[in-house]
Amino acid sequence: MRYGMVIDLKKCVGCHACSVACKAENIPEKEYWWHKVFEIEKGKFPHVTKHYLPRPCFHCKNPACVTVCPSNASYKCEKTGLVLLKREKCIGCKYCMVACPYGVRIYDDEEGIVTKCTFCSQRLEKYEVPACVKTCIGNARYFGDLDDPNSEVSKLIARKRASVLLPEEGTEPSVYYILP
Amino acid sequence: MSKVSIRFVAWIGLLLLLMLLGLYAISVVFPPHPFPQTPWYEGQVAFGGTPEVPWGILVSTYVFFVVAGTGICLITSFGHVFGVTRYKLIGKRGVFLAVITLIVGFMAIGVELGHPERLMIYFLLSPNFSSPIWWMGFLYMLYLAFLISEFILLIREDTAKKGQKSIFYRILALGSTEISEEEKERDHRLAHIAGIAAIILGISATSTVGAVFALLKAKPLWYGPYTPTYFLLSAFVSGAAILTLTIIAVHWSTKEKMGSKVEELVIELGKLLALFLGVSIVFITWKTIASLYGSIPGEYETMQLLLRGDYKINFWIFEVLIGTLIPFFILLNRRTRTVTGVFTASLLTLVGMFVIRYDFVVAGQTVSVFDVIKHGVYSPSHVEMFVVIGLFAFYAFLYTLGEKLFTLGEE
Numbered sequence: 001m002r003y004g005m006v007i008d009l010k011k012c013v014g015c016h017a018c019s020v021a022c023k024a025e026n027i028p029e030k031e032y033w034w035h036k037v038f039e040i041e042k043g044k045f046p047h048v049t050k051h052y053l054p055r056p057c058f059h060c061k062n063p064a065c066v067t068v069c070p071s072n073a074s075y076k077c078e079k080t081g082l083v084l085l086k087r088e089k090c091i092g093c094k095y096c097m098v099a100c101p102y103g104v105r106i107y108d109d110e111e112g113i114v115t116k117c118t119f120c121s122q123r124l125e126k127y128e129v130p131a132c133v134k135t136c137i138g139n140a141r142y143f144g145d146l147d148d149p150n151s152e153v154s155k156l157i158a159r160k161r162a163s164v165l166l167p168e169e170g171t172e173p174s175v176y177y178i179l180p
Numbered sequence: 181m182s183k184v185s186i187r188f189v190a191w192i193g194l195l196l197l198l199m200l201l202g203l204y205a206i207s208v209v210f211p212p213h214p215f216p217q218t219p220w221y222e223g224q225v226a227f228g229g230t231p232e233v234p235w236g237i238l239v240s241t242y243v244f245f246v247v248a249g250t251g252i253c254l255i256t257s258f259g260h261v262f263g264v265t266r267y268k269l270i271g272k273r274g275v276f277l278a279v280i281t282l283i284v285g286f287m288a289i290g291v292e293l294g295h296p297e298r299l300m301i302y303f304l305l306s307p308n309f310s311s312p313i314w315w316m317g318f319l320y321m322l323y324l325a326f327l328i329s330e331f332i333l334l335i336r337e338d339t340a341k342k343g344q345k346s347i348f349y350r351i352l353a354l355g356s357t358e359i360s361e362e363e364k365e366r367d368h369r370l371a372h373i374a375g376i377a378a379i380i381l382g383i384s385a386t387s388t389v390g391a392v393f394a395l396l397k398a399k400p401l402w403y404g405p406y407t408p409t410y411f412l413l414s415a416f417v418s419g420a421a422i423l424t425l426t427i428i429a430v431h432w433s434t435k436e437k438m439g440s441k442v443e444e445l446v447i448e449l450g451k452l453l454a455l456f457l458g459v460s461i462v463f464i465t466w467k468t469i470a471s472l473y474g475s476i477p478g479e480y481e482t483m484q485l486l487l488r489g490d491y492k493i494n495f496w497i498f499e500v501l502i503g504t505l506i507p508f509f510i511l512l513n514r515r516t517r518t519v520t521g522v523f524t525a526s527l528l529t530l531v532g533m534f535v536i537r538y539d540f541v542v543a544g545q546t547v548s549v550f551d552v553i554k555h556g557v558y559s560p561s562h563v564e565m566f567v568v569i570g571l572f573a574f575y576a577f578l579y580t581l582g583e584k585l586f587t588l589g590e591e
Contacts, residue, residue: 032231038552053552064398070313071302089302092212092224092294094234095313098545101398103553107234109225112212112294166549169397 002061002081003119004146004174005133006156007054011140014039014052018132018141022056025120025131032106034117035132051180054140056132057104057117058165058173059083065096065105065116073113081146081174082119090114101169146174187433195577202570205563212295224294226563232556233545237564238292240541241571244418244534245285246320246389247411250382251419253278253327255452260334260368261375266445270427273588275331277426280578282324284571291567312392319385326381330374333367338587386415393544400478401471401544410463417460418533420453421526428523430583443519450522453529454511457504464504482547485555491543494535503532 014037022035038053063083066074073089074096076082090113097105097114105116120130128134133141144151153176156162162176207218208226229236256274259267290296299317307314332339336353343350343357350357359367390408397403424446431438438446471483486495507525510516546556560568582588 040552055552064396067308067310068312068396069308070311070317071298072306072308073302089298089306090295091298091302093292093313094229094294095311095392097231097234099396099398101549103232103548103550106231107224107229107294109223109227110213112224114294169549 001079001148002146002174003059003124004081004144004153004176005056005119005130006142006153006160006162006176006178008140008142008156008160008178009051009053009180010178011138012037012052012054013138015137017135017137018054018056021131021135022117022120025123026118027115030108032108034106034115049180053177054132055102055104056119056130056175057083058102058171058175059119061172061174062170064099064101064169064171068095068099070095080121080124082121082124083116084118084121085114085116087111087113087115101166101171102173191433192577192580195573195580198573199570199577201566202568202573205566205570206291208563210291211297222563226561227292228559228561228564230556230558232548232553233542233558235541235545236292236558237538237542237560237568238288240537241534241568242285242288242292243389243411243541244537245281245288245571245575247386247415247537248418248422248533249278249281249285250323250386250412251415251417252281252423253378253382253419254416255419255423255449257375257379261372261379266441266448269442269445270423272331272334272586273427273430274423275327275334276582276586276588277422277579279324279327279331280575280582281422282320282327284575284578286320287574288567288571312388312395316385316388316392319381319388323378323381323385326374326378330371330378333371333374335586336367337364383412386411393540398549399544400476400547400549401482401540403479406463406467410467413456413459413463414533414536417453417456417529420449420456421529421533424449424453424522425526425530426579428519428526430589438519446519446522447517450511450517450525453522453525454508457508457511457529461504461508464499477551478547478549481555482543485546486539486543490546490557491539494539498532498535499539502528503536504529507532 016037019033019035019037023033026034034057036055038055039050040053041048041050043049059082061081063074063076066076066083070093071089071091073086073091075084075086077084092112092114094107094114097107105114108115123130129143133143142153142156144153146153148154156178157176160178162178164173164176208220208222209224211217213223227236252274256267256271256278258264259269259271293299303314303317332352332354336356337359339349340353340356340359343353356363387408390411393399393402394404394407427442427446468483468487471479485491507528510521510525542558546558548556
């Protein structure tokens with residue numbers, strides 16, 4: 001099994017509820033955010049378009065952050081395909097932060113370790129979707145098993161020609177976007 | 181005599197003061213949670229690192245020291261490994277310098293790490309063989325071990341003599357108080373072997389530091405085989421500079437007249453430095469042109485930041501002018517290639533090299549291949565600066581201590 005997500009950017013209204021839900025679920029007491037929504041503007045007046053790009057961790061199939069981690073604190077869960085972190089093993093070298101092309105990881109100054117989005121693994125254990133998926137007001141997010149060709153996400157990826165960000169990095173992200 | 185000792189006391193006093201500053205800065209961020217902390221503990225919040233630029237001046241200082249350490253080792257080994265007799269003059273001093281340069285470098289990265297105490301545990305218990313940092317650590321540990329063995333063997337004759345009175349020297353002399361000719365011969369042979377191992381490991385380790393950066397596809401300025409190669413070249417540049425600077429500084433501070441052989445060697449090292457700087461000019465020129473010419477996404481933008489953006493003063497004034505061109509021309513001109521000239525050129529080269537490392541590490545992170553993220557910003561916090569100042573003071577202190585404890589001078 002490989003958990004994955006499809007985000008339909010046509011349905012994203014840029015409300016940042018996903019970021020807030022993520023923070024409330026995972027890191028309410030921290031100053032930083034795991035999930036971010038970027039604003040992307042294209043073109044010049046009067047032909048301007050704007051869309052939003054929500055960015056969780058992409059839980060790549062071939063994660064650069066796991067490859068570089070010297071102490072195996074970052075690891076790829078074989079069962080779920082999630083990219084997770086054994087906090088007690090992290091030496092705080094920040095190499096994974098530098099290696100991640102998407103800037104997903106964040107350093108916790110207080111604890112001296114790197115932290116990241118887990119696709120709400122604690123919720124997945126209870127067969128619940130991640131907080132960002134659950135809360136999305138436009139239902140722009142779909143969650144499921146990428147290895148199962150009949151799952152909603154697999155079908156969407158095929159039907160809507162969803163794509164990943166920076167495919168040339170060779171990371172093979174598990175988060176797909178349906179472009180606006 | 182009393183005048184010299186006042187100068188010496190002042191020197192040590194200054195170093196202690198600066199080291200105290202560094203120690204204070206370290207106590208602001210160390211030890212990490214959950215260990216007991218000082219009342220003024222802030223943790224790594226006190227560092228200037230940002231999500232976009234997590235590696236700051238401590239990482240670049242680490243690179244500055246460890247790469248220079250290899251350079252010192254390589255140049256020193258011309259003598260007792262490759263048999264160029266005149267380089268034997270600086271054998272002991274060079275190996276000692278290489279050892280302490282490496283140690284100070286490790287200290288810089290130790291402060292930068294969030295949990296250095298976990299390093300040794302998980303480094304061994306949970307190694308990731310695909311991580312360049314793991315290989316870098318592994319190779320440097322081995323390298324340091326061989327370097328220290330080499331040093332112990334080189335000074336054994338001296339420490340054995342002093343060992344009759346003091347247990348400290350006797351331990352360093354591996355328990356002996358007298359070295360027979362036979363043993364001396366054997367020590368020399370062993371030192372030669374340790375020296376060869378140190379060269380191989382030093383080159384491997386230094387290029388692996390380059391690889392720590394060069395294997396990251398996400399950072400276009402670093403990515404590719406250029407980086408490890410350039411790290412090796414710059415090892416020679418900074419190594420030659422530190423060596424000459426130290427030899428000259430020691431002679432000046434002790435007011436000991438420099439023998440003609442040493443003076444010739446210092447001038448020769450100056451010429452070598454000029455050669456390395458010349459090769460660097462070729463390297464940097466083509467790297468710059470290649471980055472711009474192909475408009476490689478990310479790399480082009482980073483180079484623009486260096487050439488005309490946030491880092492332009494660092495690049496043109498420090499890297500190009502002070503760090504490369506001025507010392508290059510001082511050393512090329514026969515009239516300025518004096519002991520004073522070589523000293524000045526080495527000092528300028530090192531200032532430039534420090535900035536080269538800083539720009540490489542920091543500017544290299546500012547531009548992400550993921551262009552949605554804004555350009556990262558970083559400026560070192562005062563705590564980081566204090567740590568760096570403290571480390572340099574500690575470096576000088578260690579060297580002074582070494583001069584007092586061992587006979588490092590020319591044979």
